[in-house]
Amino acid sequence: MMRVGARTIGRMSGNREYIMITAGRPATLDDVARAAGVSRSTASRVIAGTGFASPVARERVRTAADRLGYVPNTAARALVRGGGVRLLVAVAGTSPAVLDDSYVDQVVSAAARVCAPHGLGVTVQWLPLDAPGLLTRLTADRAVAGLVLVNTTSALLDLVPLRLRGRAVSIGIGSATVPSVDIDNAGGTGSLVRHLYAGGRRRIAMVTGPRWLACADRSVQAYRRLLGDAGLPTREVVGDFSAARGRAAAREVLRRWPDTDAIVGISDATALGVISQLRADSVRVPDDVAVTGFDDIPLASATALTTASHPVRRIATAAATMVLEQRPKPDRTLFPSAPVLRESA
Amino acid sequence: MMRVGARTIGRMSGNREYIMITAGRPATLDDVARAAGVSRSTASRVIAGTGFASPVARERVRTAADRLGYVPNTAARALVRGGGVRLLVAVAGTSPAVLDDSYVDQVVSAAARVCAPHGLGVTVQWLPLDAPGLLTRLTADRAVAGLVLVNTTSALLDLVPLRLRGRAVSIGIGSATVPSVDIDNAGGTGSLVRHLYAGGRRRIAMVTGPRWLACADRSVQAYRRLLGDAGLPTREVVGDFSAARGRAAAREVLRRWPDTDAIVGISDATALGVISQLRADSVRVPDDVAVTGFDDIPLASATALTTASHPVRRIATAAATMVLEQRPKPDRTLFPSAPVLRESA
DNA sequence: GATTGTGCTGGTAGCGCTTCCAGGTGTGTG
DNA sequence: CACACACCTGGAAGCGCTACCAGCACAATC
Numbered sequence: 001m002m003r004v005g006a007r008t009i010g011r012m013s014g015n016r017e018y019i020m021i022t023a024g025r026p027a028t029l030d031d032v033a034r035a036a037g038v039s040r041s042t043a044s045r046v047i048a049g050t051g052f053a054s055p056v057a058r059e060r061v062r063t064a065a066d067r068l069g070y071v072p073n074t075a076a077r078a079l080v081r082g083g084g085v086r087l088l089v090a091v092a093g094t095s096p097a098v099l100d101d102s103y104v105d106q107v108v109s110a111a112a113r114v115c116a117p118h119g120l121g122v123t124v125q126w127l128p129l130d131a132p133g134l135l136t137r138l139t140a141d142r143a144v145a146g147l148v149l150v151n152t153t154s155a156l157l158d159l160v161p162l163r164l165r166g167r168a169v170s171i172g173i174g175s176a177t178v179p180s181v182d183i184d185n186a187g188g189t190g191s192l193v194r195h196l197y198a199g200g201r202r203r204i205a206m207v208t209g210p211r212w213l214a215c216a217d218r219s220v221q222a223y224r225r226l227l228g229d230a231g232l233p234t235r236e237v238v239g240d241f242s243a244a245r246g247r248a249a250a251r252e253v254l255r256r257w258p259d260t261d262a263i264v265g266i267s268d269a270t271a272l273g274v275i276s277q278l279r280a281d282s283v284r285v286p287d288d289v290a291v292t293g294f295d296d297i298p299l300a301s302a303t304a305l306t307t308a309s310h311p312v313r314r315i316a317t318a319a320a321t322m323v324l325e326q327r328p329k330p331d332r333t334l335f336p337s338a339p340v341l342r343e344s345a
Numbered sequence: 346m347m348r349v350g351a352r353t354i355g356r357m358s359g360n361r362e363y364i365m366i367t368a369g370r371p372a373t374l375d376d377v378a379r380a381a382g383v384s385r386s387t388a389s390r391v392i393a394g395t396g397f398a399s400p401v402a403r404e405r406v407r408t409a410a411d412r413l414g415y416v417p418n419t420a421a422r423a424l425v426r427g428g429g430v431r432l433l434v435a436v437a438g439t440s441p442a443v444l445d446d447s448y449v450d451q452v453v454s455a456a457a458r459v460c461a462p463h464g465l466g467v468t469v470q471w472l473p474l475d476a477p478g479l480l481t482r483l484t485a486d487r488a489v490a491g492l493v494l495v496n497t498t499s500a501l502l503d504l505v506p507l508r509l510r511g512r513a514v515s516i517g518i519g520s521a522t523v524p525s526v527d528i529d530n531a532g533g534t535g536s537l538v539r540h541l542y543a544g545g546r547r548r549i550a551m552v553t554g555p556r557w558l559a560c561a562d563r564s565v566q567a568y569r570r571l572l573g574d575a576g577l578p579t580r581e582v583v584g585d586f587s588a589a590r591g592r593a594a595a596r597e598v599l600r601r602w603p604d605t606d607a608i609v610g611i612s613d614a615t616a617l618g619v620i621s622q623l624r625a626d627s628v629r630v631p632d633d634v635a636v637t638g639f640d641d642i643p644l645a646s647a648t649a650l651t652t653a654s655h656p657v658r659r660i661a662t663a664a665a666t667m668v669l670e671q672r673p674k675p676d677r678t679l680f681p682s683a684p685v686l687r688e689s690a
Numbered sequence: 691g692a693t694t695g696t697g698c699t700g701g702t703a704g705c706g707c708t709t710c711c712a713g714g715t716g717t718g719t720g
Numbered sequence: 721c722a723c724a725c726a727c728c729t730g731g732a733a734g735c736g737c738t739a740c741c742a743g744c745a746c747a748a749t750c
Contacts, residue, residue: 025429026485026508028736039700044738051739052698073483075430077735080705085420085430085488086466091459099458100658105450108457112434113444119488121431121466124457140371140416142706143430163371169550272647293539302617302644313445373706384730389708396709397728421706426734487736 018182027068036064046197047072073121084145086121087111087323088266091150094210096126098151102280103298103312107150107171116323120145127156127214135159146321146323148316149178153212166326173214174332182321185215185294186222188308192264194290195225195306195339201262201290205235207249207274209266217296221244223264227316235260236275239270246273254281258320261289262345268293270299275305275344290345304343311335346504372413380593381409392417397450419464429490430670431466432456433483436495441471443496447642448657452495452516463669465490472501474557480504491668493661494523498557511671514664519677520561526664526678528558530639531567533653533682538571538609539638540651540684546607547636550580552594552619554611561586561611564639570607580605584615593617606634607690613638613645613652620689621649635690639682649688656680 010218033043040059045051046061047070053061078085083295084206089108091098091139098104104124112122113117116332121281125138139161146159147168157175160168165177196204210214220236227234235257237249237272246265253260263278265271271293275285285291291308293300300307322329355603358373369680383402385652390396392415398406398459409415434453436443443449449469454579456666470483477500484492484506492513502520505513510522519525539550540683551568554561572579582597584590591610595618598605606621610616620630630636631651638652645652660680667674 026487026506029738030736040737041700041739042698050697052696054698057698068635069481071482073424073487073736075424075488076705077738078705079418079420079424079707080736080738082705099454102447102450105447107456108467109444109450109469112453112457112467116468116470119468119486121460121468122453123461123464124454125461125464136607137416140414141464142371142418143420143474147704161371179748211470297643299643299647302647338424374708375706385707386709386730386732387728390729393708399728402728418706421735422708423735424706424737425706427735 016155026073027065027070027167029070029072031068032064032070033059033276035068036060046097053256053291075175078119078143078145084120085143086123087115087148088144088145089124089150089321090127090135091176092127092129092152093154094129096253099124099126105318106312107148107316110313111148111320114317114320114324123304131158132159133154136161139164140172144203149215153214155238156203167323168224169329170323171315171319179322179331179333180214180218181315181322182335183310183315184334184337187334188225188310188339189219189264190222191337191339192294192308192345193223195206195341196262196264196290196292196345197226199290199345202232203235203257203260204264205253205260206264207237207239207246207253207266207270208327209238210240211238212298219266240270241264241267241281243269245275245289246270247277248273250274250277251260251281254278254283263289263291265291265293268295268297268305271305271307271344272299272303275303286343286345288300291333292345296340300340301342306342306345307340308337309340310337346480362555371418372410372415374415374417376408376413377409377415380413381405382665393581393597402585410451410462411551411622414423423464423488423490427487429465430488431468432460432491432493432665433489434467434469434495435472435475435480436469436498437501437676439474444469444471449655452493452664455658456493459669460661460663465669472497472561474498474501477504477634484509492553493664493668496558496560499557512668514667514674515658516664521676522672524590524676525668526660526667527560527680528655528660529679529682530563531641533655534564534609535571536682536684537639537651537653537690538568539606540686541609541635541637541690542571544635544690545578548580548602548605549577549609550582550584550598550602550605551585552582552591552611552615553600554583555585556583563671564611574611584611586612586613586614588618589623591615591636593618595619595622596626599628608634608636610636613640613642613650616650616652617644617648621646631688631690637690641685645685646687651687651690653682654684654685655682 029043033040034061042057043061046058049295108124115122128228147164150171152170168178169182171180208220224234237252239245239249271291275291278285293305295308295310374388378385387402388406391398391403453469460467491511494515497515502523513523515525533559553565569579580602584594584595608619616636620636623630638650639651640655
């Protein structure tokens with residue numbers, strides 16, 4: 001057996017000594033139990049804080065654990081408790097490039113932060129829309145303690161295994177069995193469209209997102225509803241959230257409806273693409289055509305883009321927290337999206 | 346015992362059926378072994394691809410595993426192999442706010458992506474500079490399979506436990522025992538200073554980063570060396586990477602050295618802060634004062650900021666890969682930083 | 691004095707997996 | 721024909737932990 005060495009190297013805040021294992025392996029519960037002169041069961045009860053333990057035993061175990069710098073092995077604990085050891089963030093999309101996105105970065109990072117105190121790790125995976133078996137495969141690993149789905153479809157949601165019911169949350173669309181957390185796309189887009197209308201715009205076009213994406217669809221629905229209520233015709237061009245498609249879409253809008261006086265972008269990137277194309281065509285923004293985005297990315301404030309807020313970090317934190325705490329949750333949690341009025345509209 | 350149900354729901358690419366566990370728990374190795382009519386040992390050998398197995402056994406195990414949708418429990422595997430189950434990204438800094446940073450987001454996200462195929466999760470933790478015991482505590486959990494340190498100090502590096510030697514990489518400063526991956530700060534800053542000099546600037550100031558941060562220091566050293574070589578005096582103000590400090594620093598620079606004709610920012614955020622302050626003071630950029638940043642964030646291209654590239658994702662991917670593959674690695678890997686010349690300098 | 695509790699304890703059986711080892715076969719060599 | 725030497729197999733021991741359970745002491749009740 002290896003030696004378990006320990007040496008005091010300083011003091012923590014609160015004036016309790018902390019320990020560094022200087023040699024050998026980290027201490028195990030067995031080491032602690034032996035050092036405290038109790039059984040492993042008792043030590044476990046004290047450390048985990050479950051079940052009975054006499055004050056004397058408690059004290060001795062605590063001291064021994066401190067002295068040895070004992071930290072429970074979360075993997076072993078998860079194994080026996082059947083709890084799993086990591087949270088899976090699955091991002092649906094047509095190509096693995098969906099992961100190269102600051103949106104995904106924020107979701108993953110926020111999730112990792114929430115998971116840290118629980119000893120859970122986070123993993124990201126691209127989920128191709130046409131290979132539904134992958135989700136099943138990925139979640140078959142019992143090490144997966146929870147699931148956060150991003151940009152998912154309802155077909156994908158139905159494949160979430162029973163084992164993960166109550167431990168899965170979707171950022172975006174939800175289902176009967178999988179609750180969802182999302183930004184209020186309809187509200188955000190709606191307030192922007194109303195703002196355009198109030199500013200006198202009547203020929204309002206929209207560059208939408210991919211059709212399969214439900215959250216994009218909700219923005220489009222809001223746009224249609226408002227224009228319909230006002231008795232205005234809709235003008236839609238399909239985009240894909242990218243600036244490049246935004247440029248192309250702007251060209252198409254002007255070709256098909258040259259008198260357009262406002263363009264609603266499904267995202268800030270789309271809107272920025274639209275603006276750059278308009279500028280290239282010597283169309284003045286917002287004088288000739290007003291443009292709005294969605295997300296309020298840092299670039300938006302720098303470019304004075306009128307947009308709607310999208311607190312990604314808070315949403316992701318909420319999603320991860322729901323998964324970890326498994327608290328009784330409403331089917332759908334919507335975060336408000338506030339209009340951010342700047343110069344482009 | 347629970348039933349292990351399986352139902353065919355489709356076909357994977359390659360025309361092999363895939364399976365969905367419709368009820369009960371995910372299949373275990375025992376289930377597979379029983380279904381294949383071999384012992385657990387044999388099944389394990391086939392699945393893990395280690396040791397002997399007859400073609401017949403191999404085939405039967407593979408089939409059974411496929412049929413049951415078996416996926417190894419990475420947590421259990423890690424436990425017995427002693428390998429750990431997650432990678433820890435520890436970000437040093439003076440406050441937990443260091444985690445609210447797109448830089449950290451990118452590092453975490455990239456790490457999570459690299460870890461996914463290995464069945465490892467990722468966790469982020471803030472590492473206070475004044476509580477070194479925390480690193481020891483965090484790494485005492487055997488579930489921690491590897492360590493990526495960000496913005497660390499050499500004092501912190503010395504606390505990396507022996508167990509993690511060879512499984513720890515620092516993004517930034519390195520040490521004798523912990524290799525490092527980093528951007529070539531000196532090269533990037535150097536090329537910008539040379540560019541300023543070539544443009545006729547002779548009174549070049551710099552807004553630096555926090556003193557304790559080694560990577561920031563290397564930029565400053567390069568700045569000093571180049572100015573020294575040219576026989577020019579240095580003009581330094583301490584910043585902290587933020588735009589707010591950038592603004593304040595710009596004021597200070599102009600107060601102390603009113604004839605300054607160029608300001609080198611330690612980061613793009615710093616530079617943007619500097620520029621906004623200069624504009625507020627009716628100082629023309631770049632006519633009166635040229636300004637450079639560092640990082641080439643998306644905002645930089647939108648604001649025409651001259652800067653130096655910083656491929657964070659690639660660096661983080663490299664770091665995580667080094668940890669996972671434990672390959673013999675050089676002490677220090679430097680990624681080149683290319684100057685990105687735009688309008689601000 | 692027999693009975694019921696209450697508080698606490700350690701033994702033991704696993705969680706799902708790998709790995710070592712003793713013990714098989716079957717084929718090639720002396 | 722004995723022997724070695726592949727190749728292959730299943731049993732069993734454990735990774736570090738929790739959880740169940742029988743059992744202990746001691747006090748309180750009838």
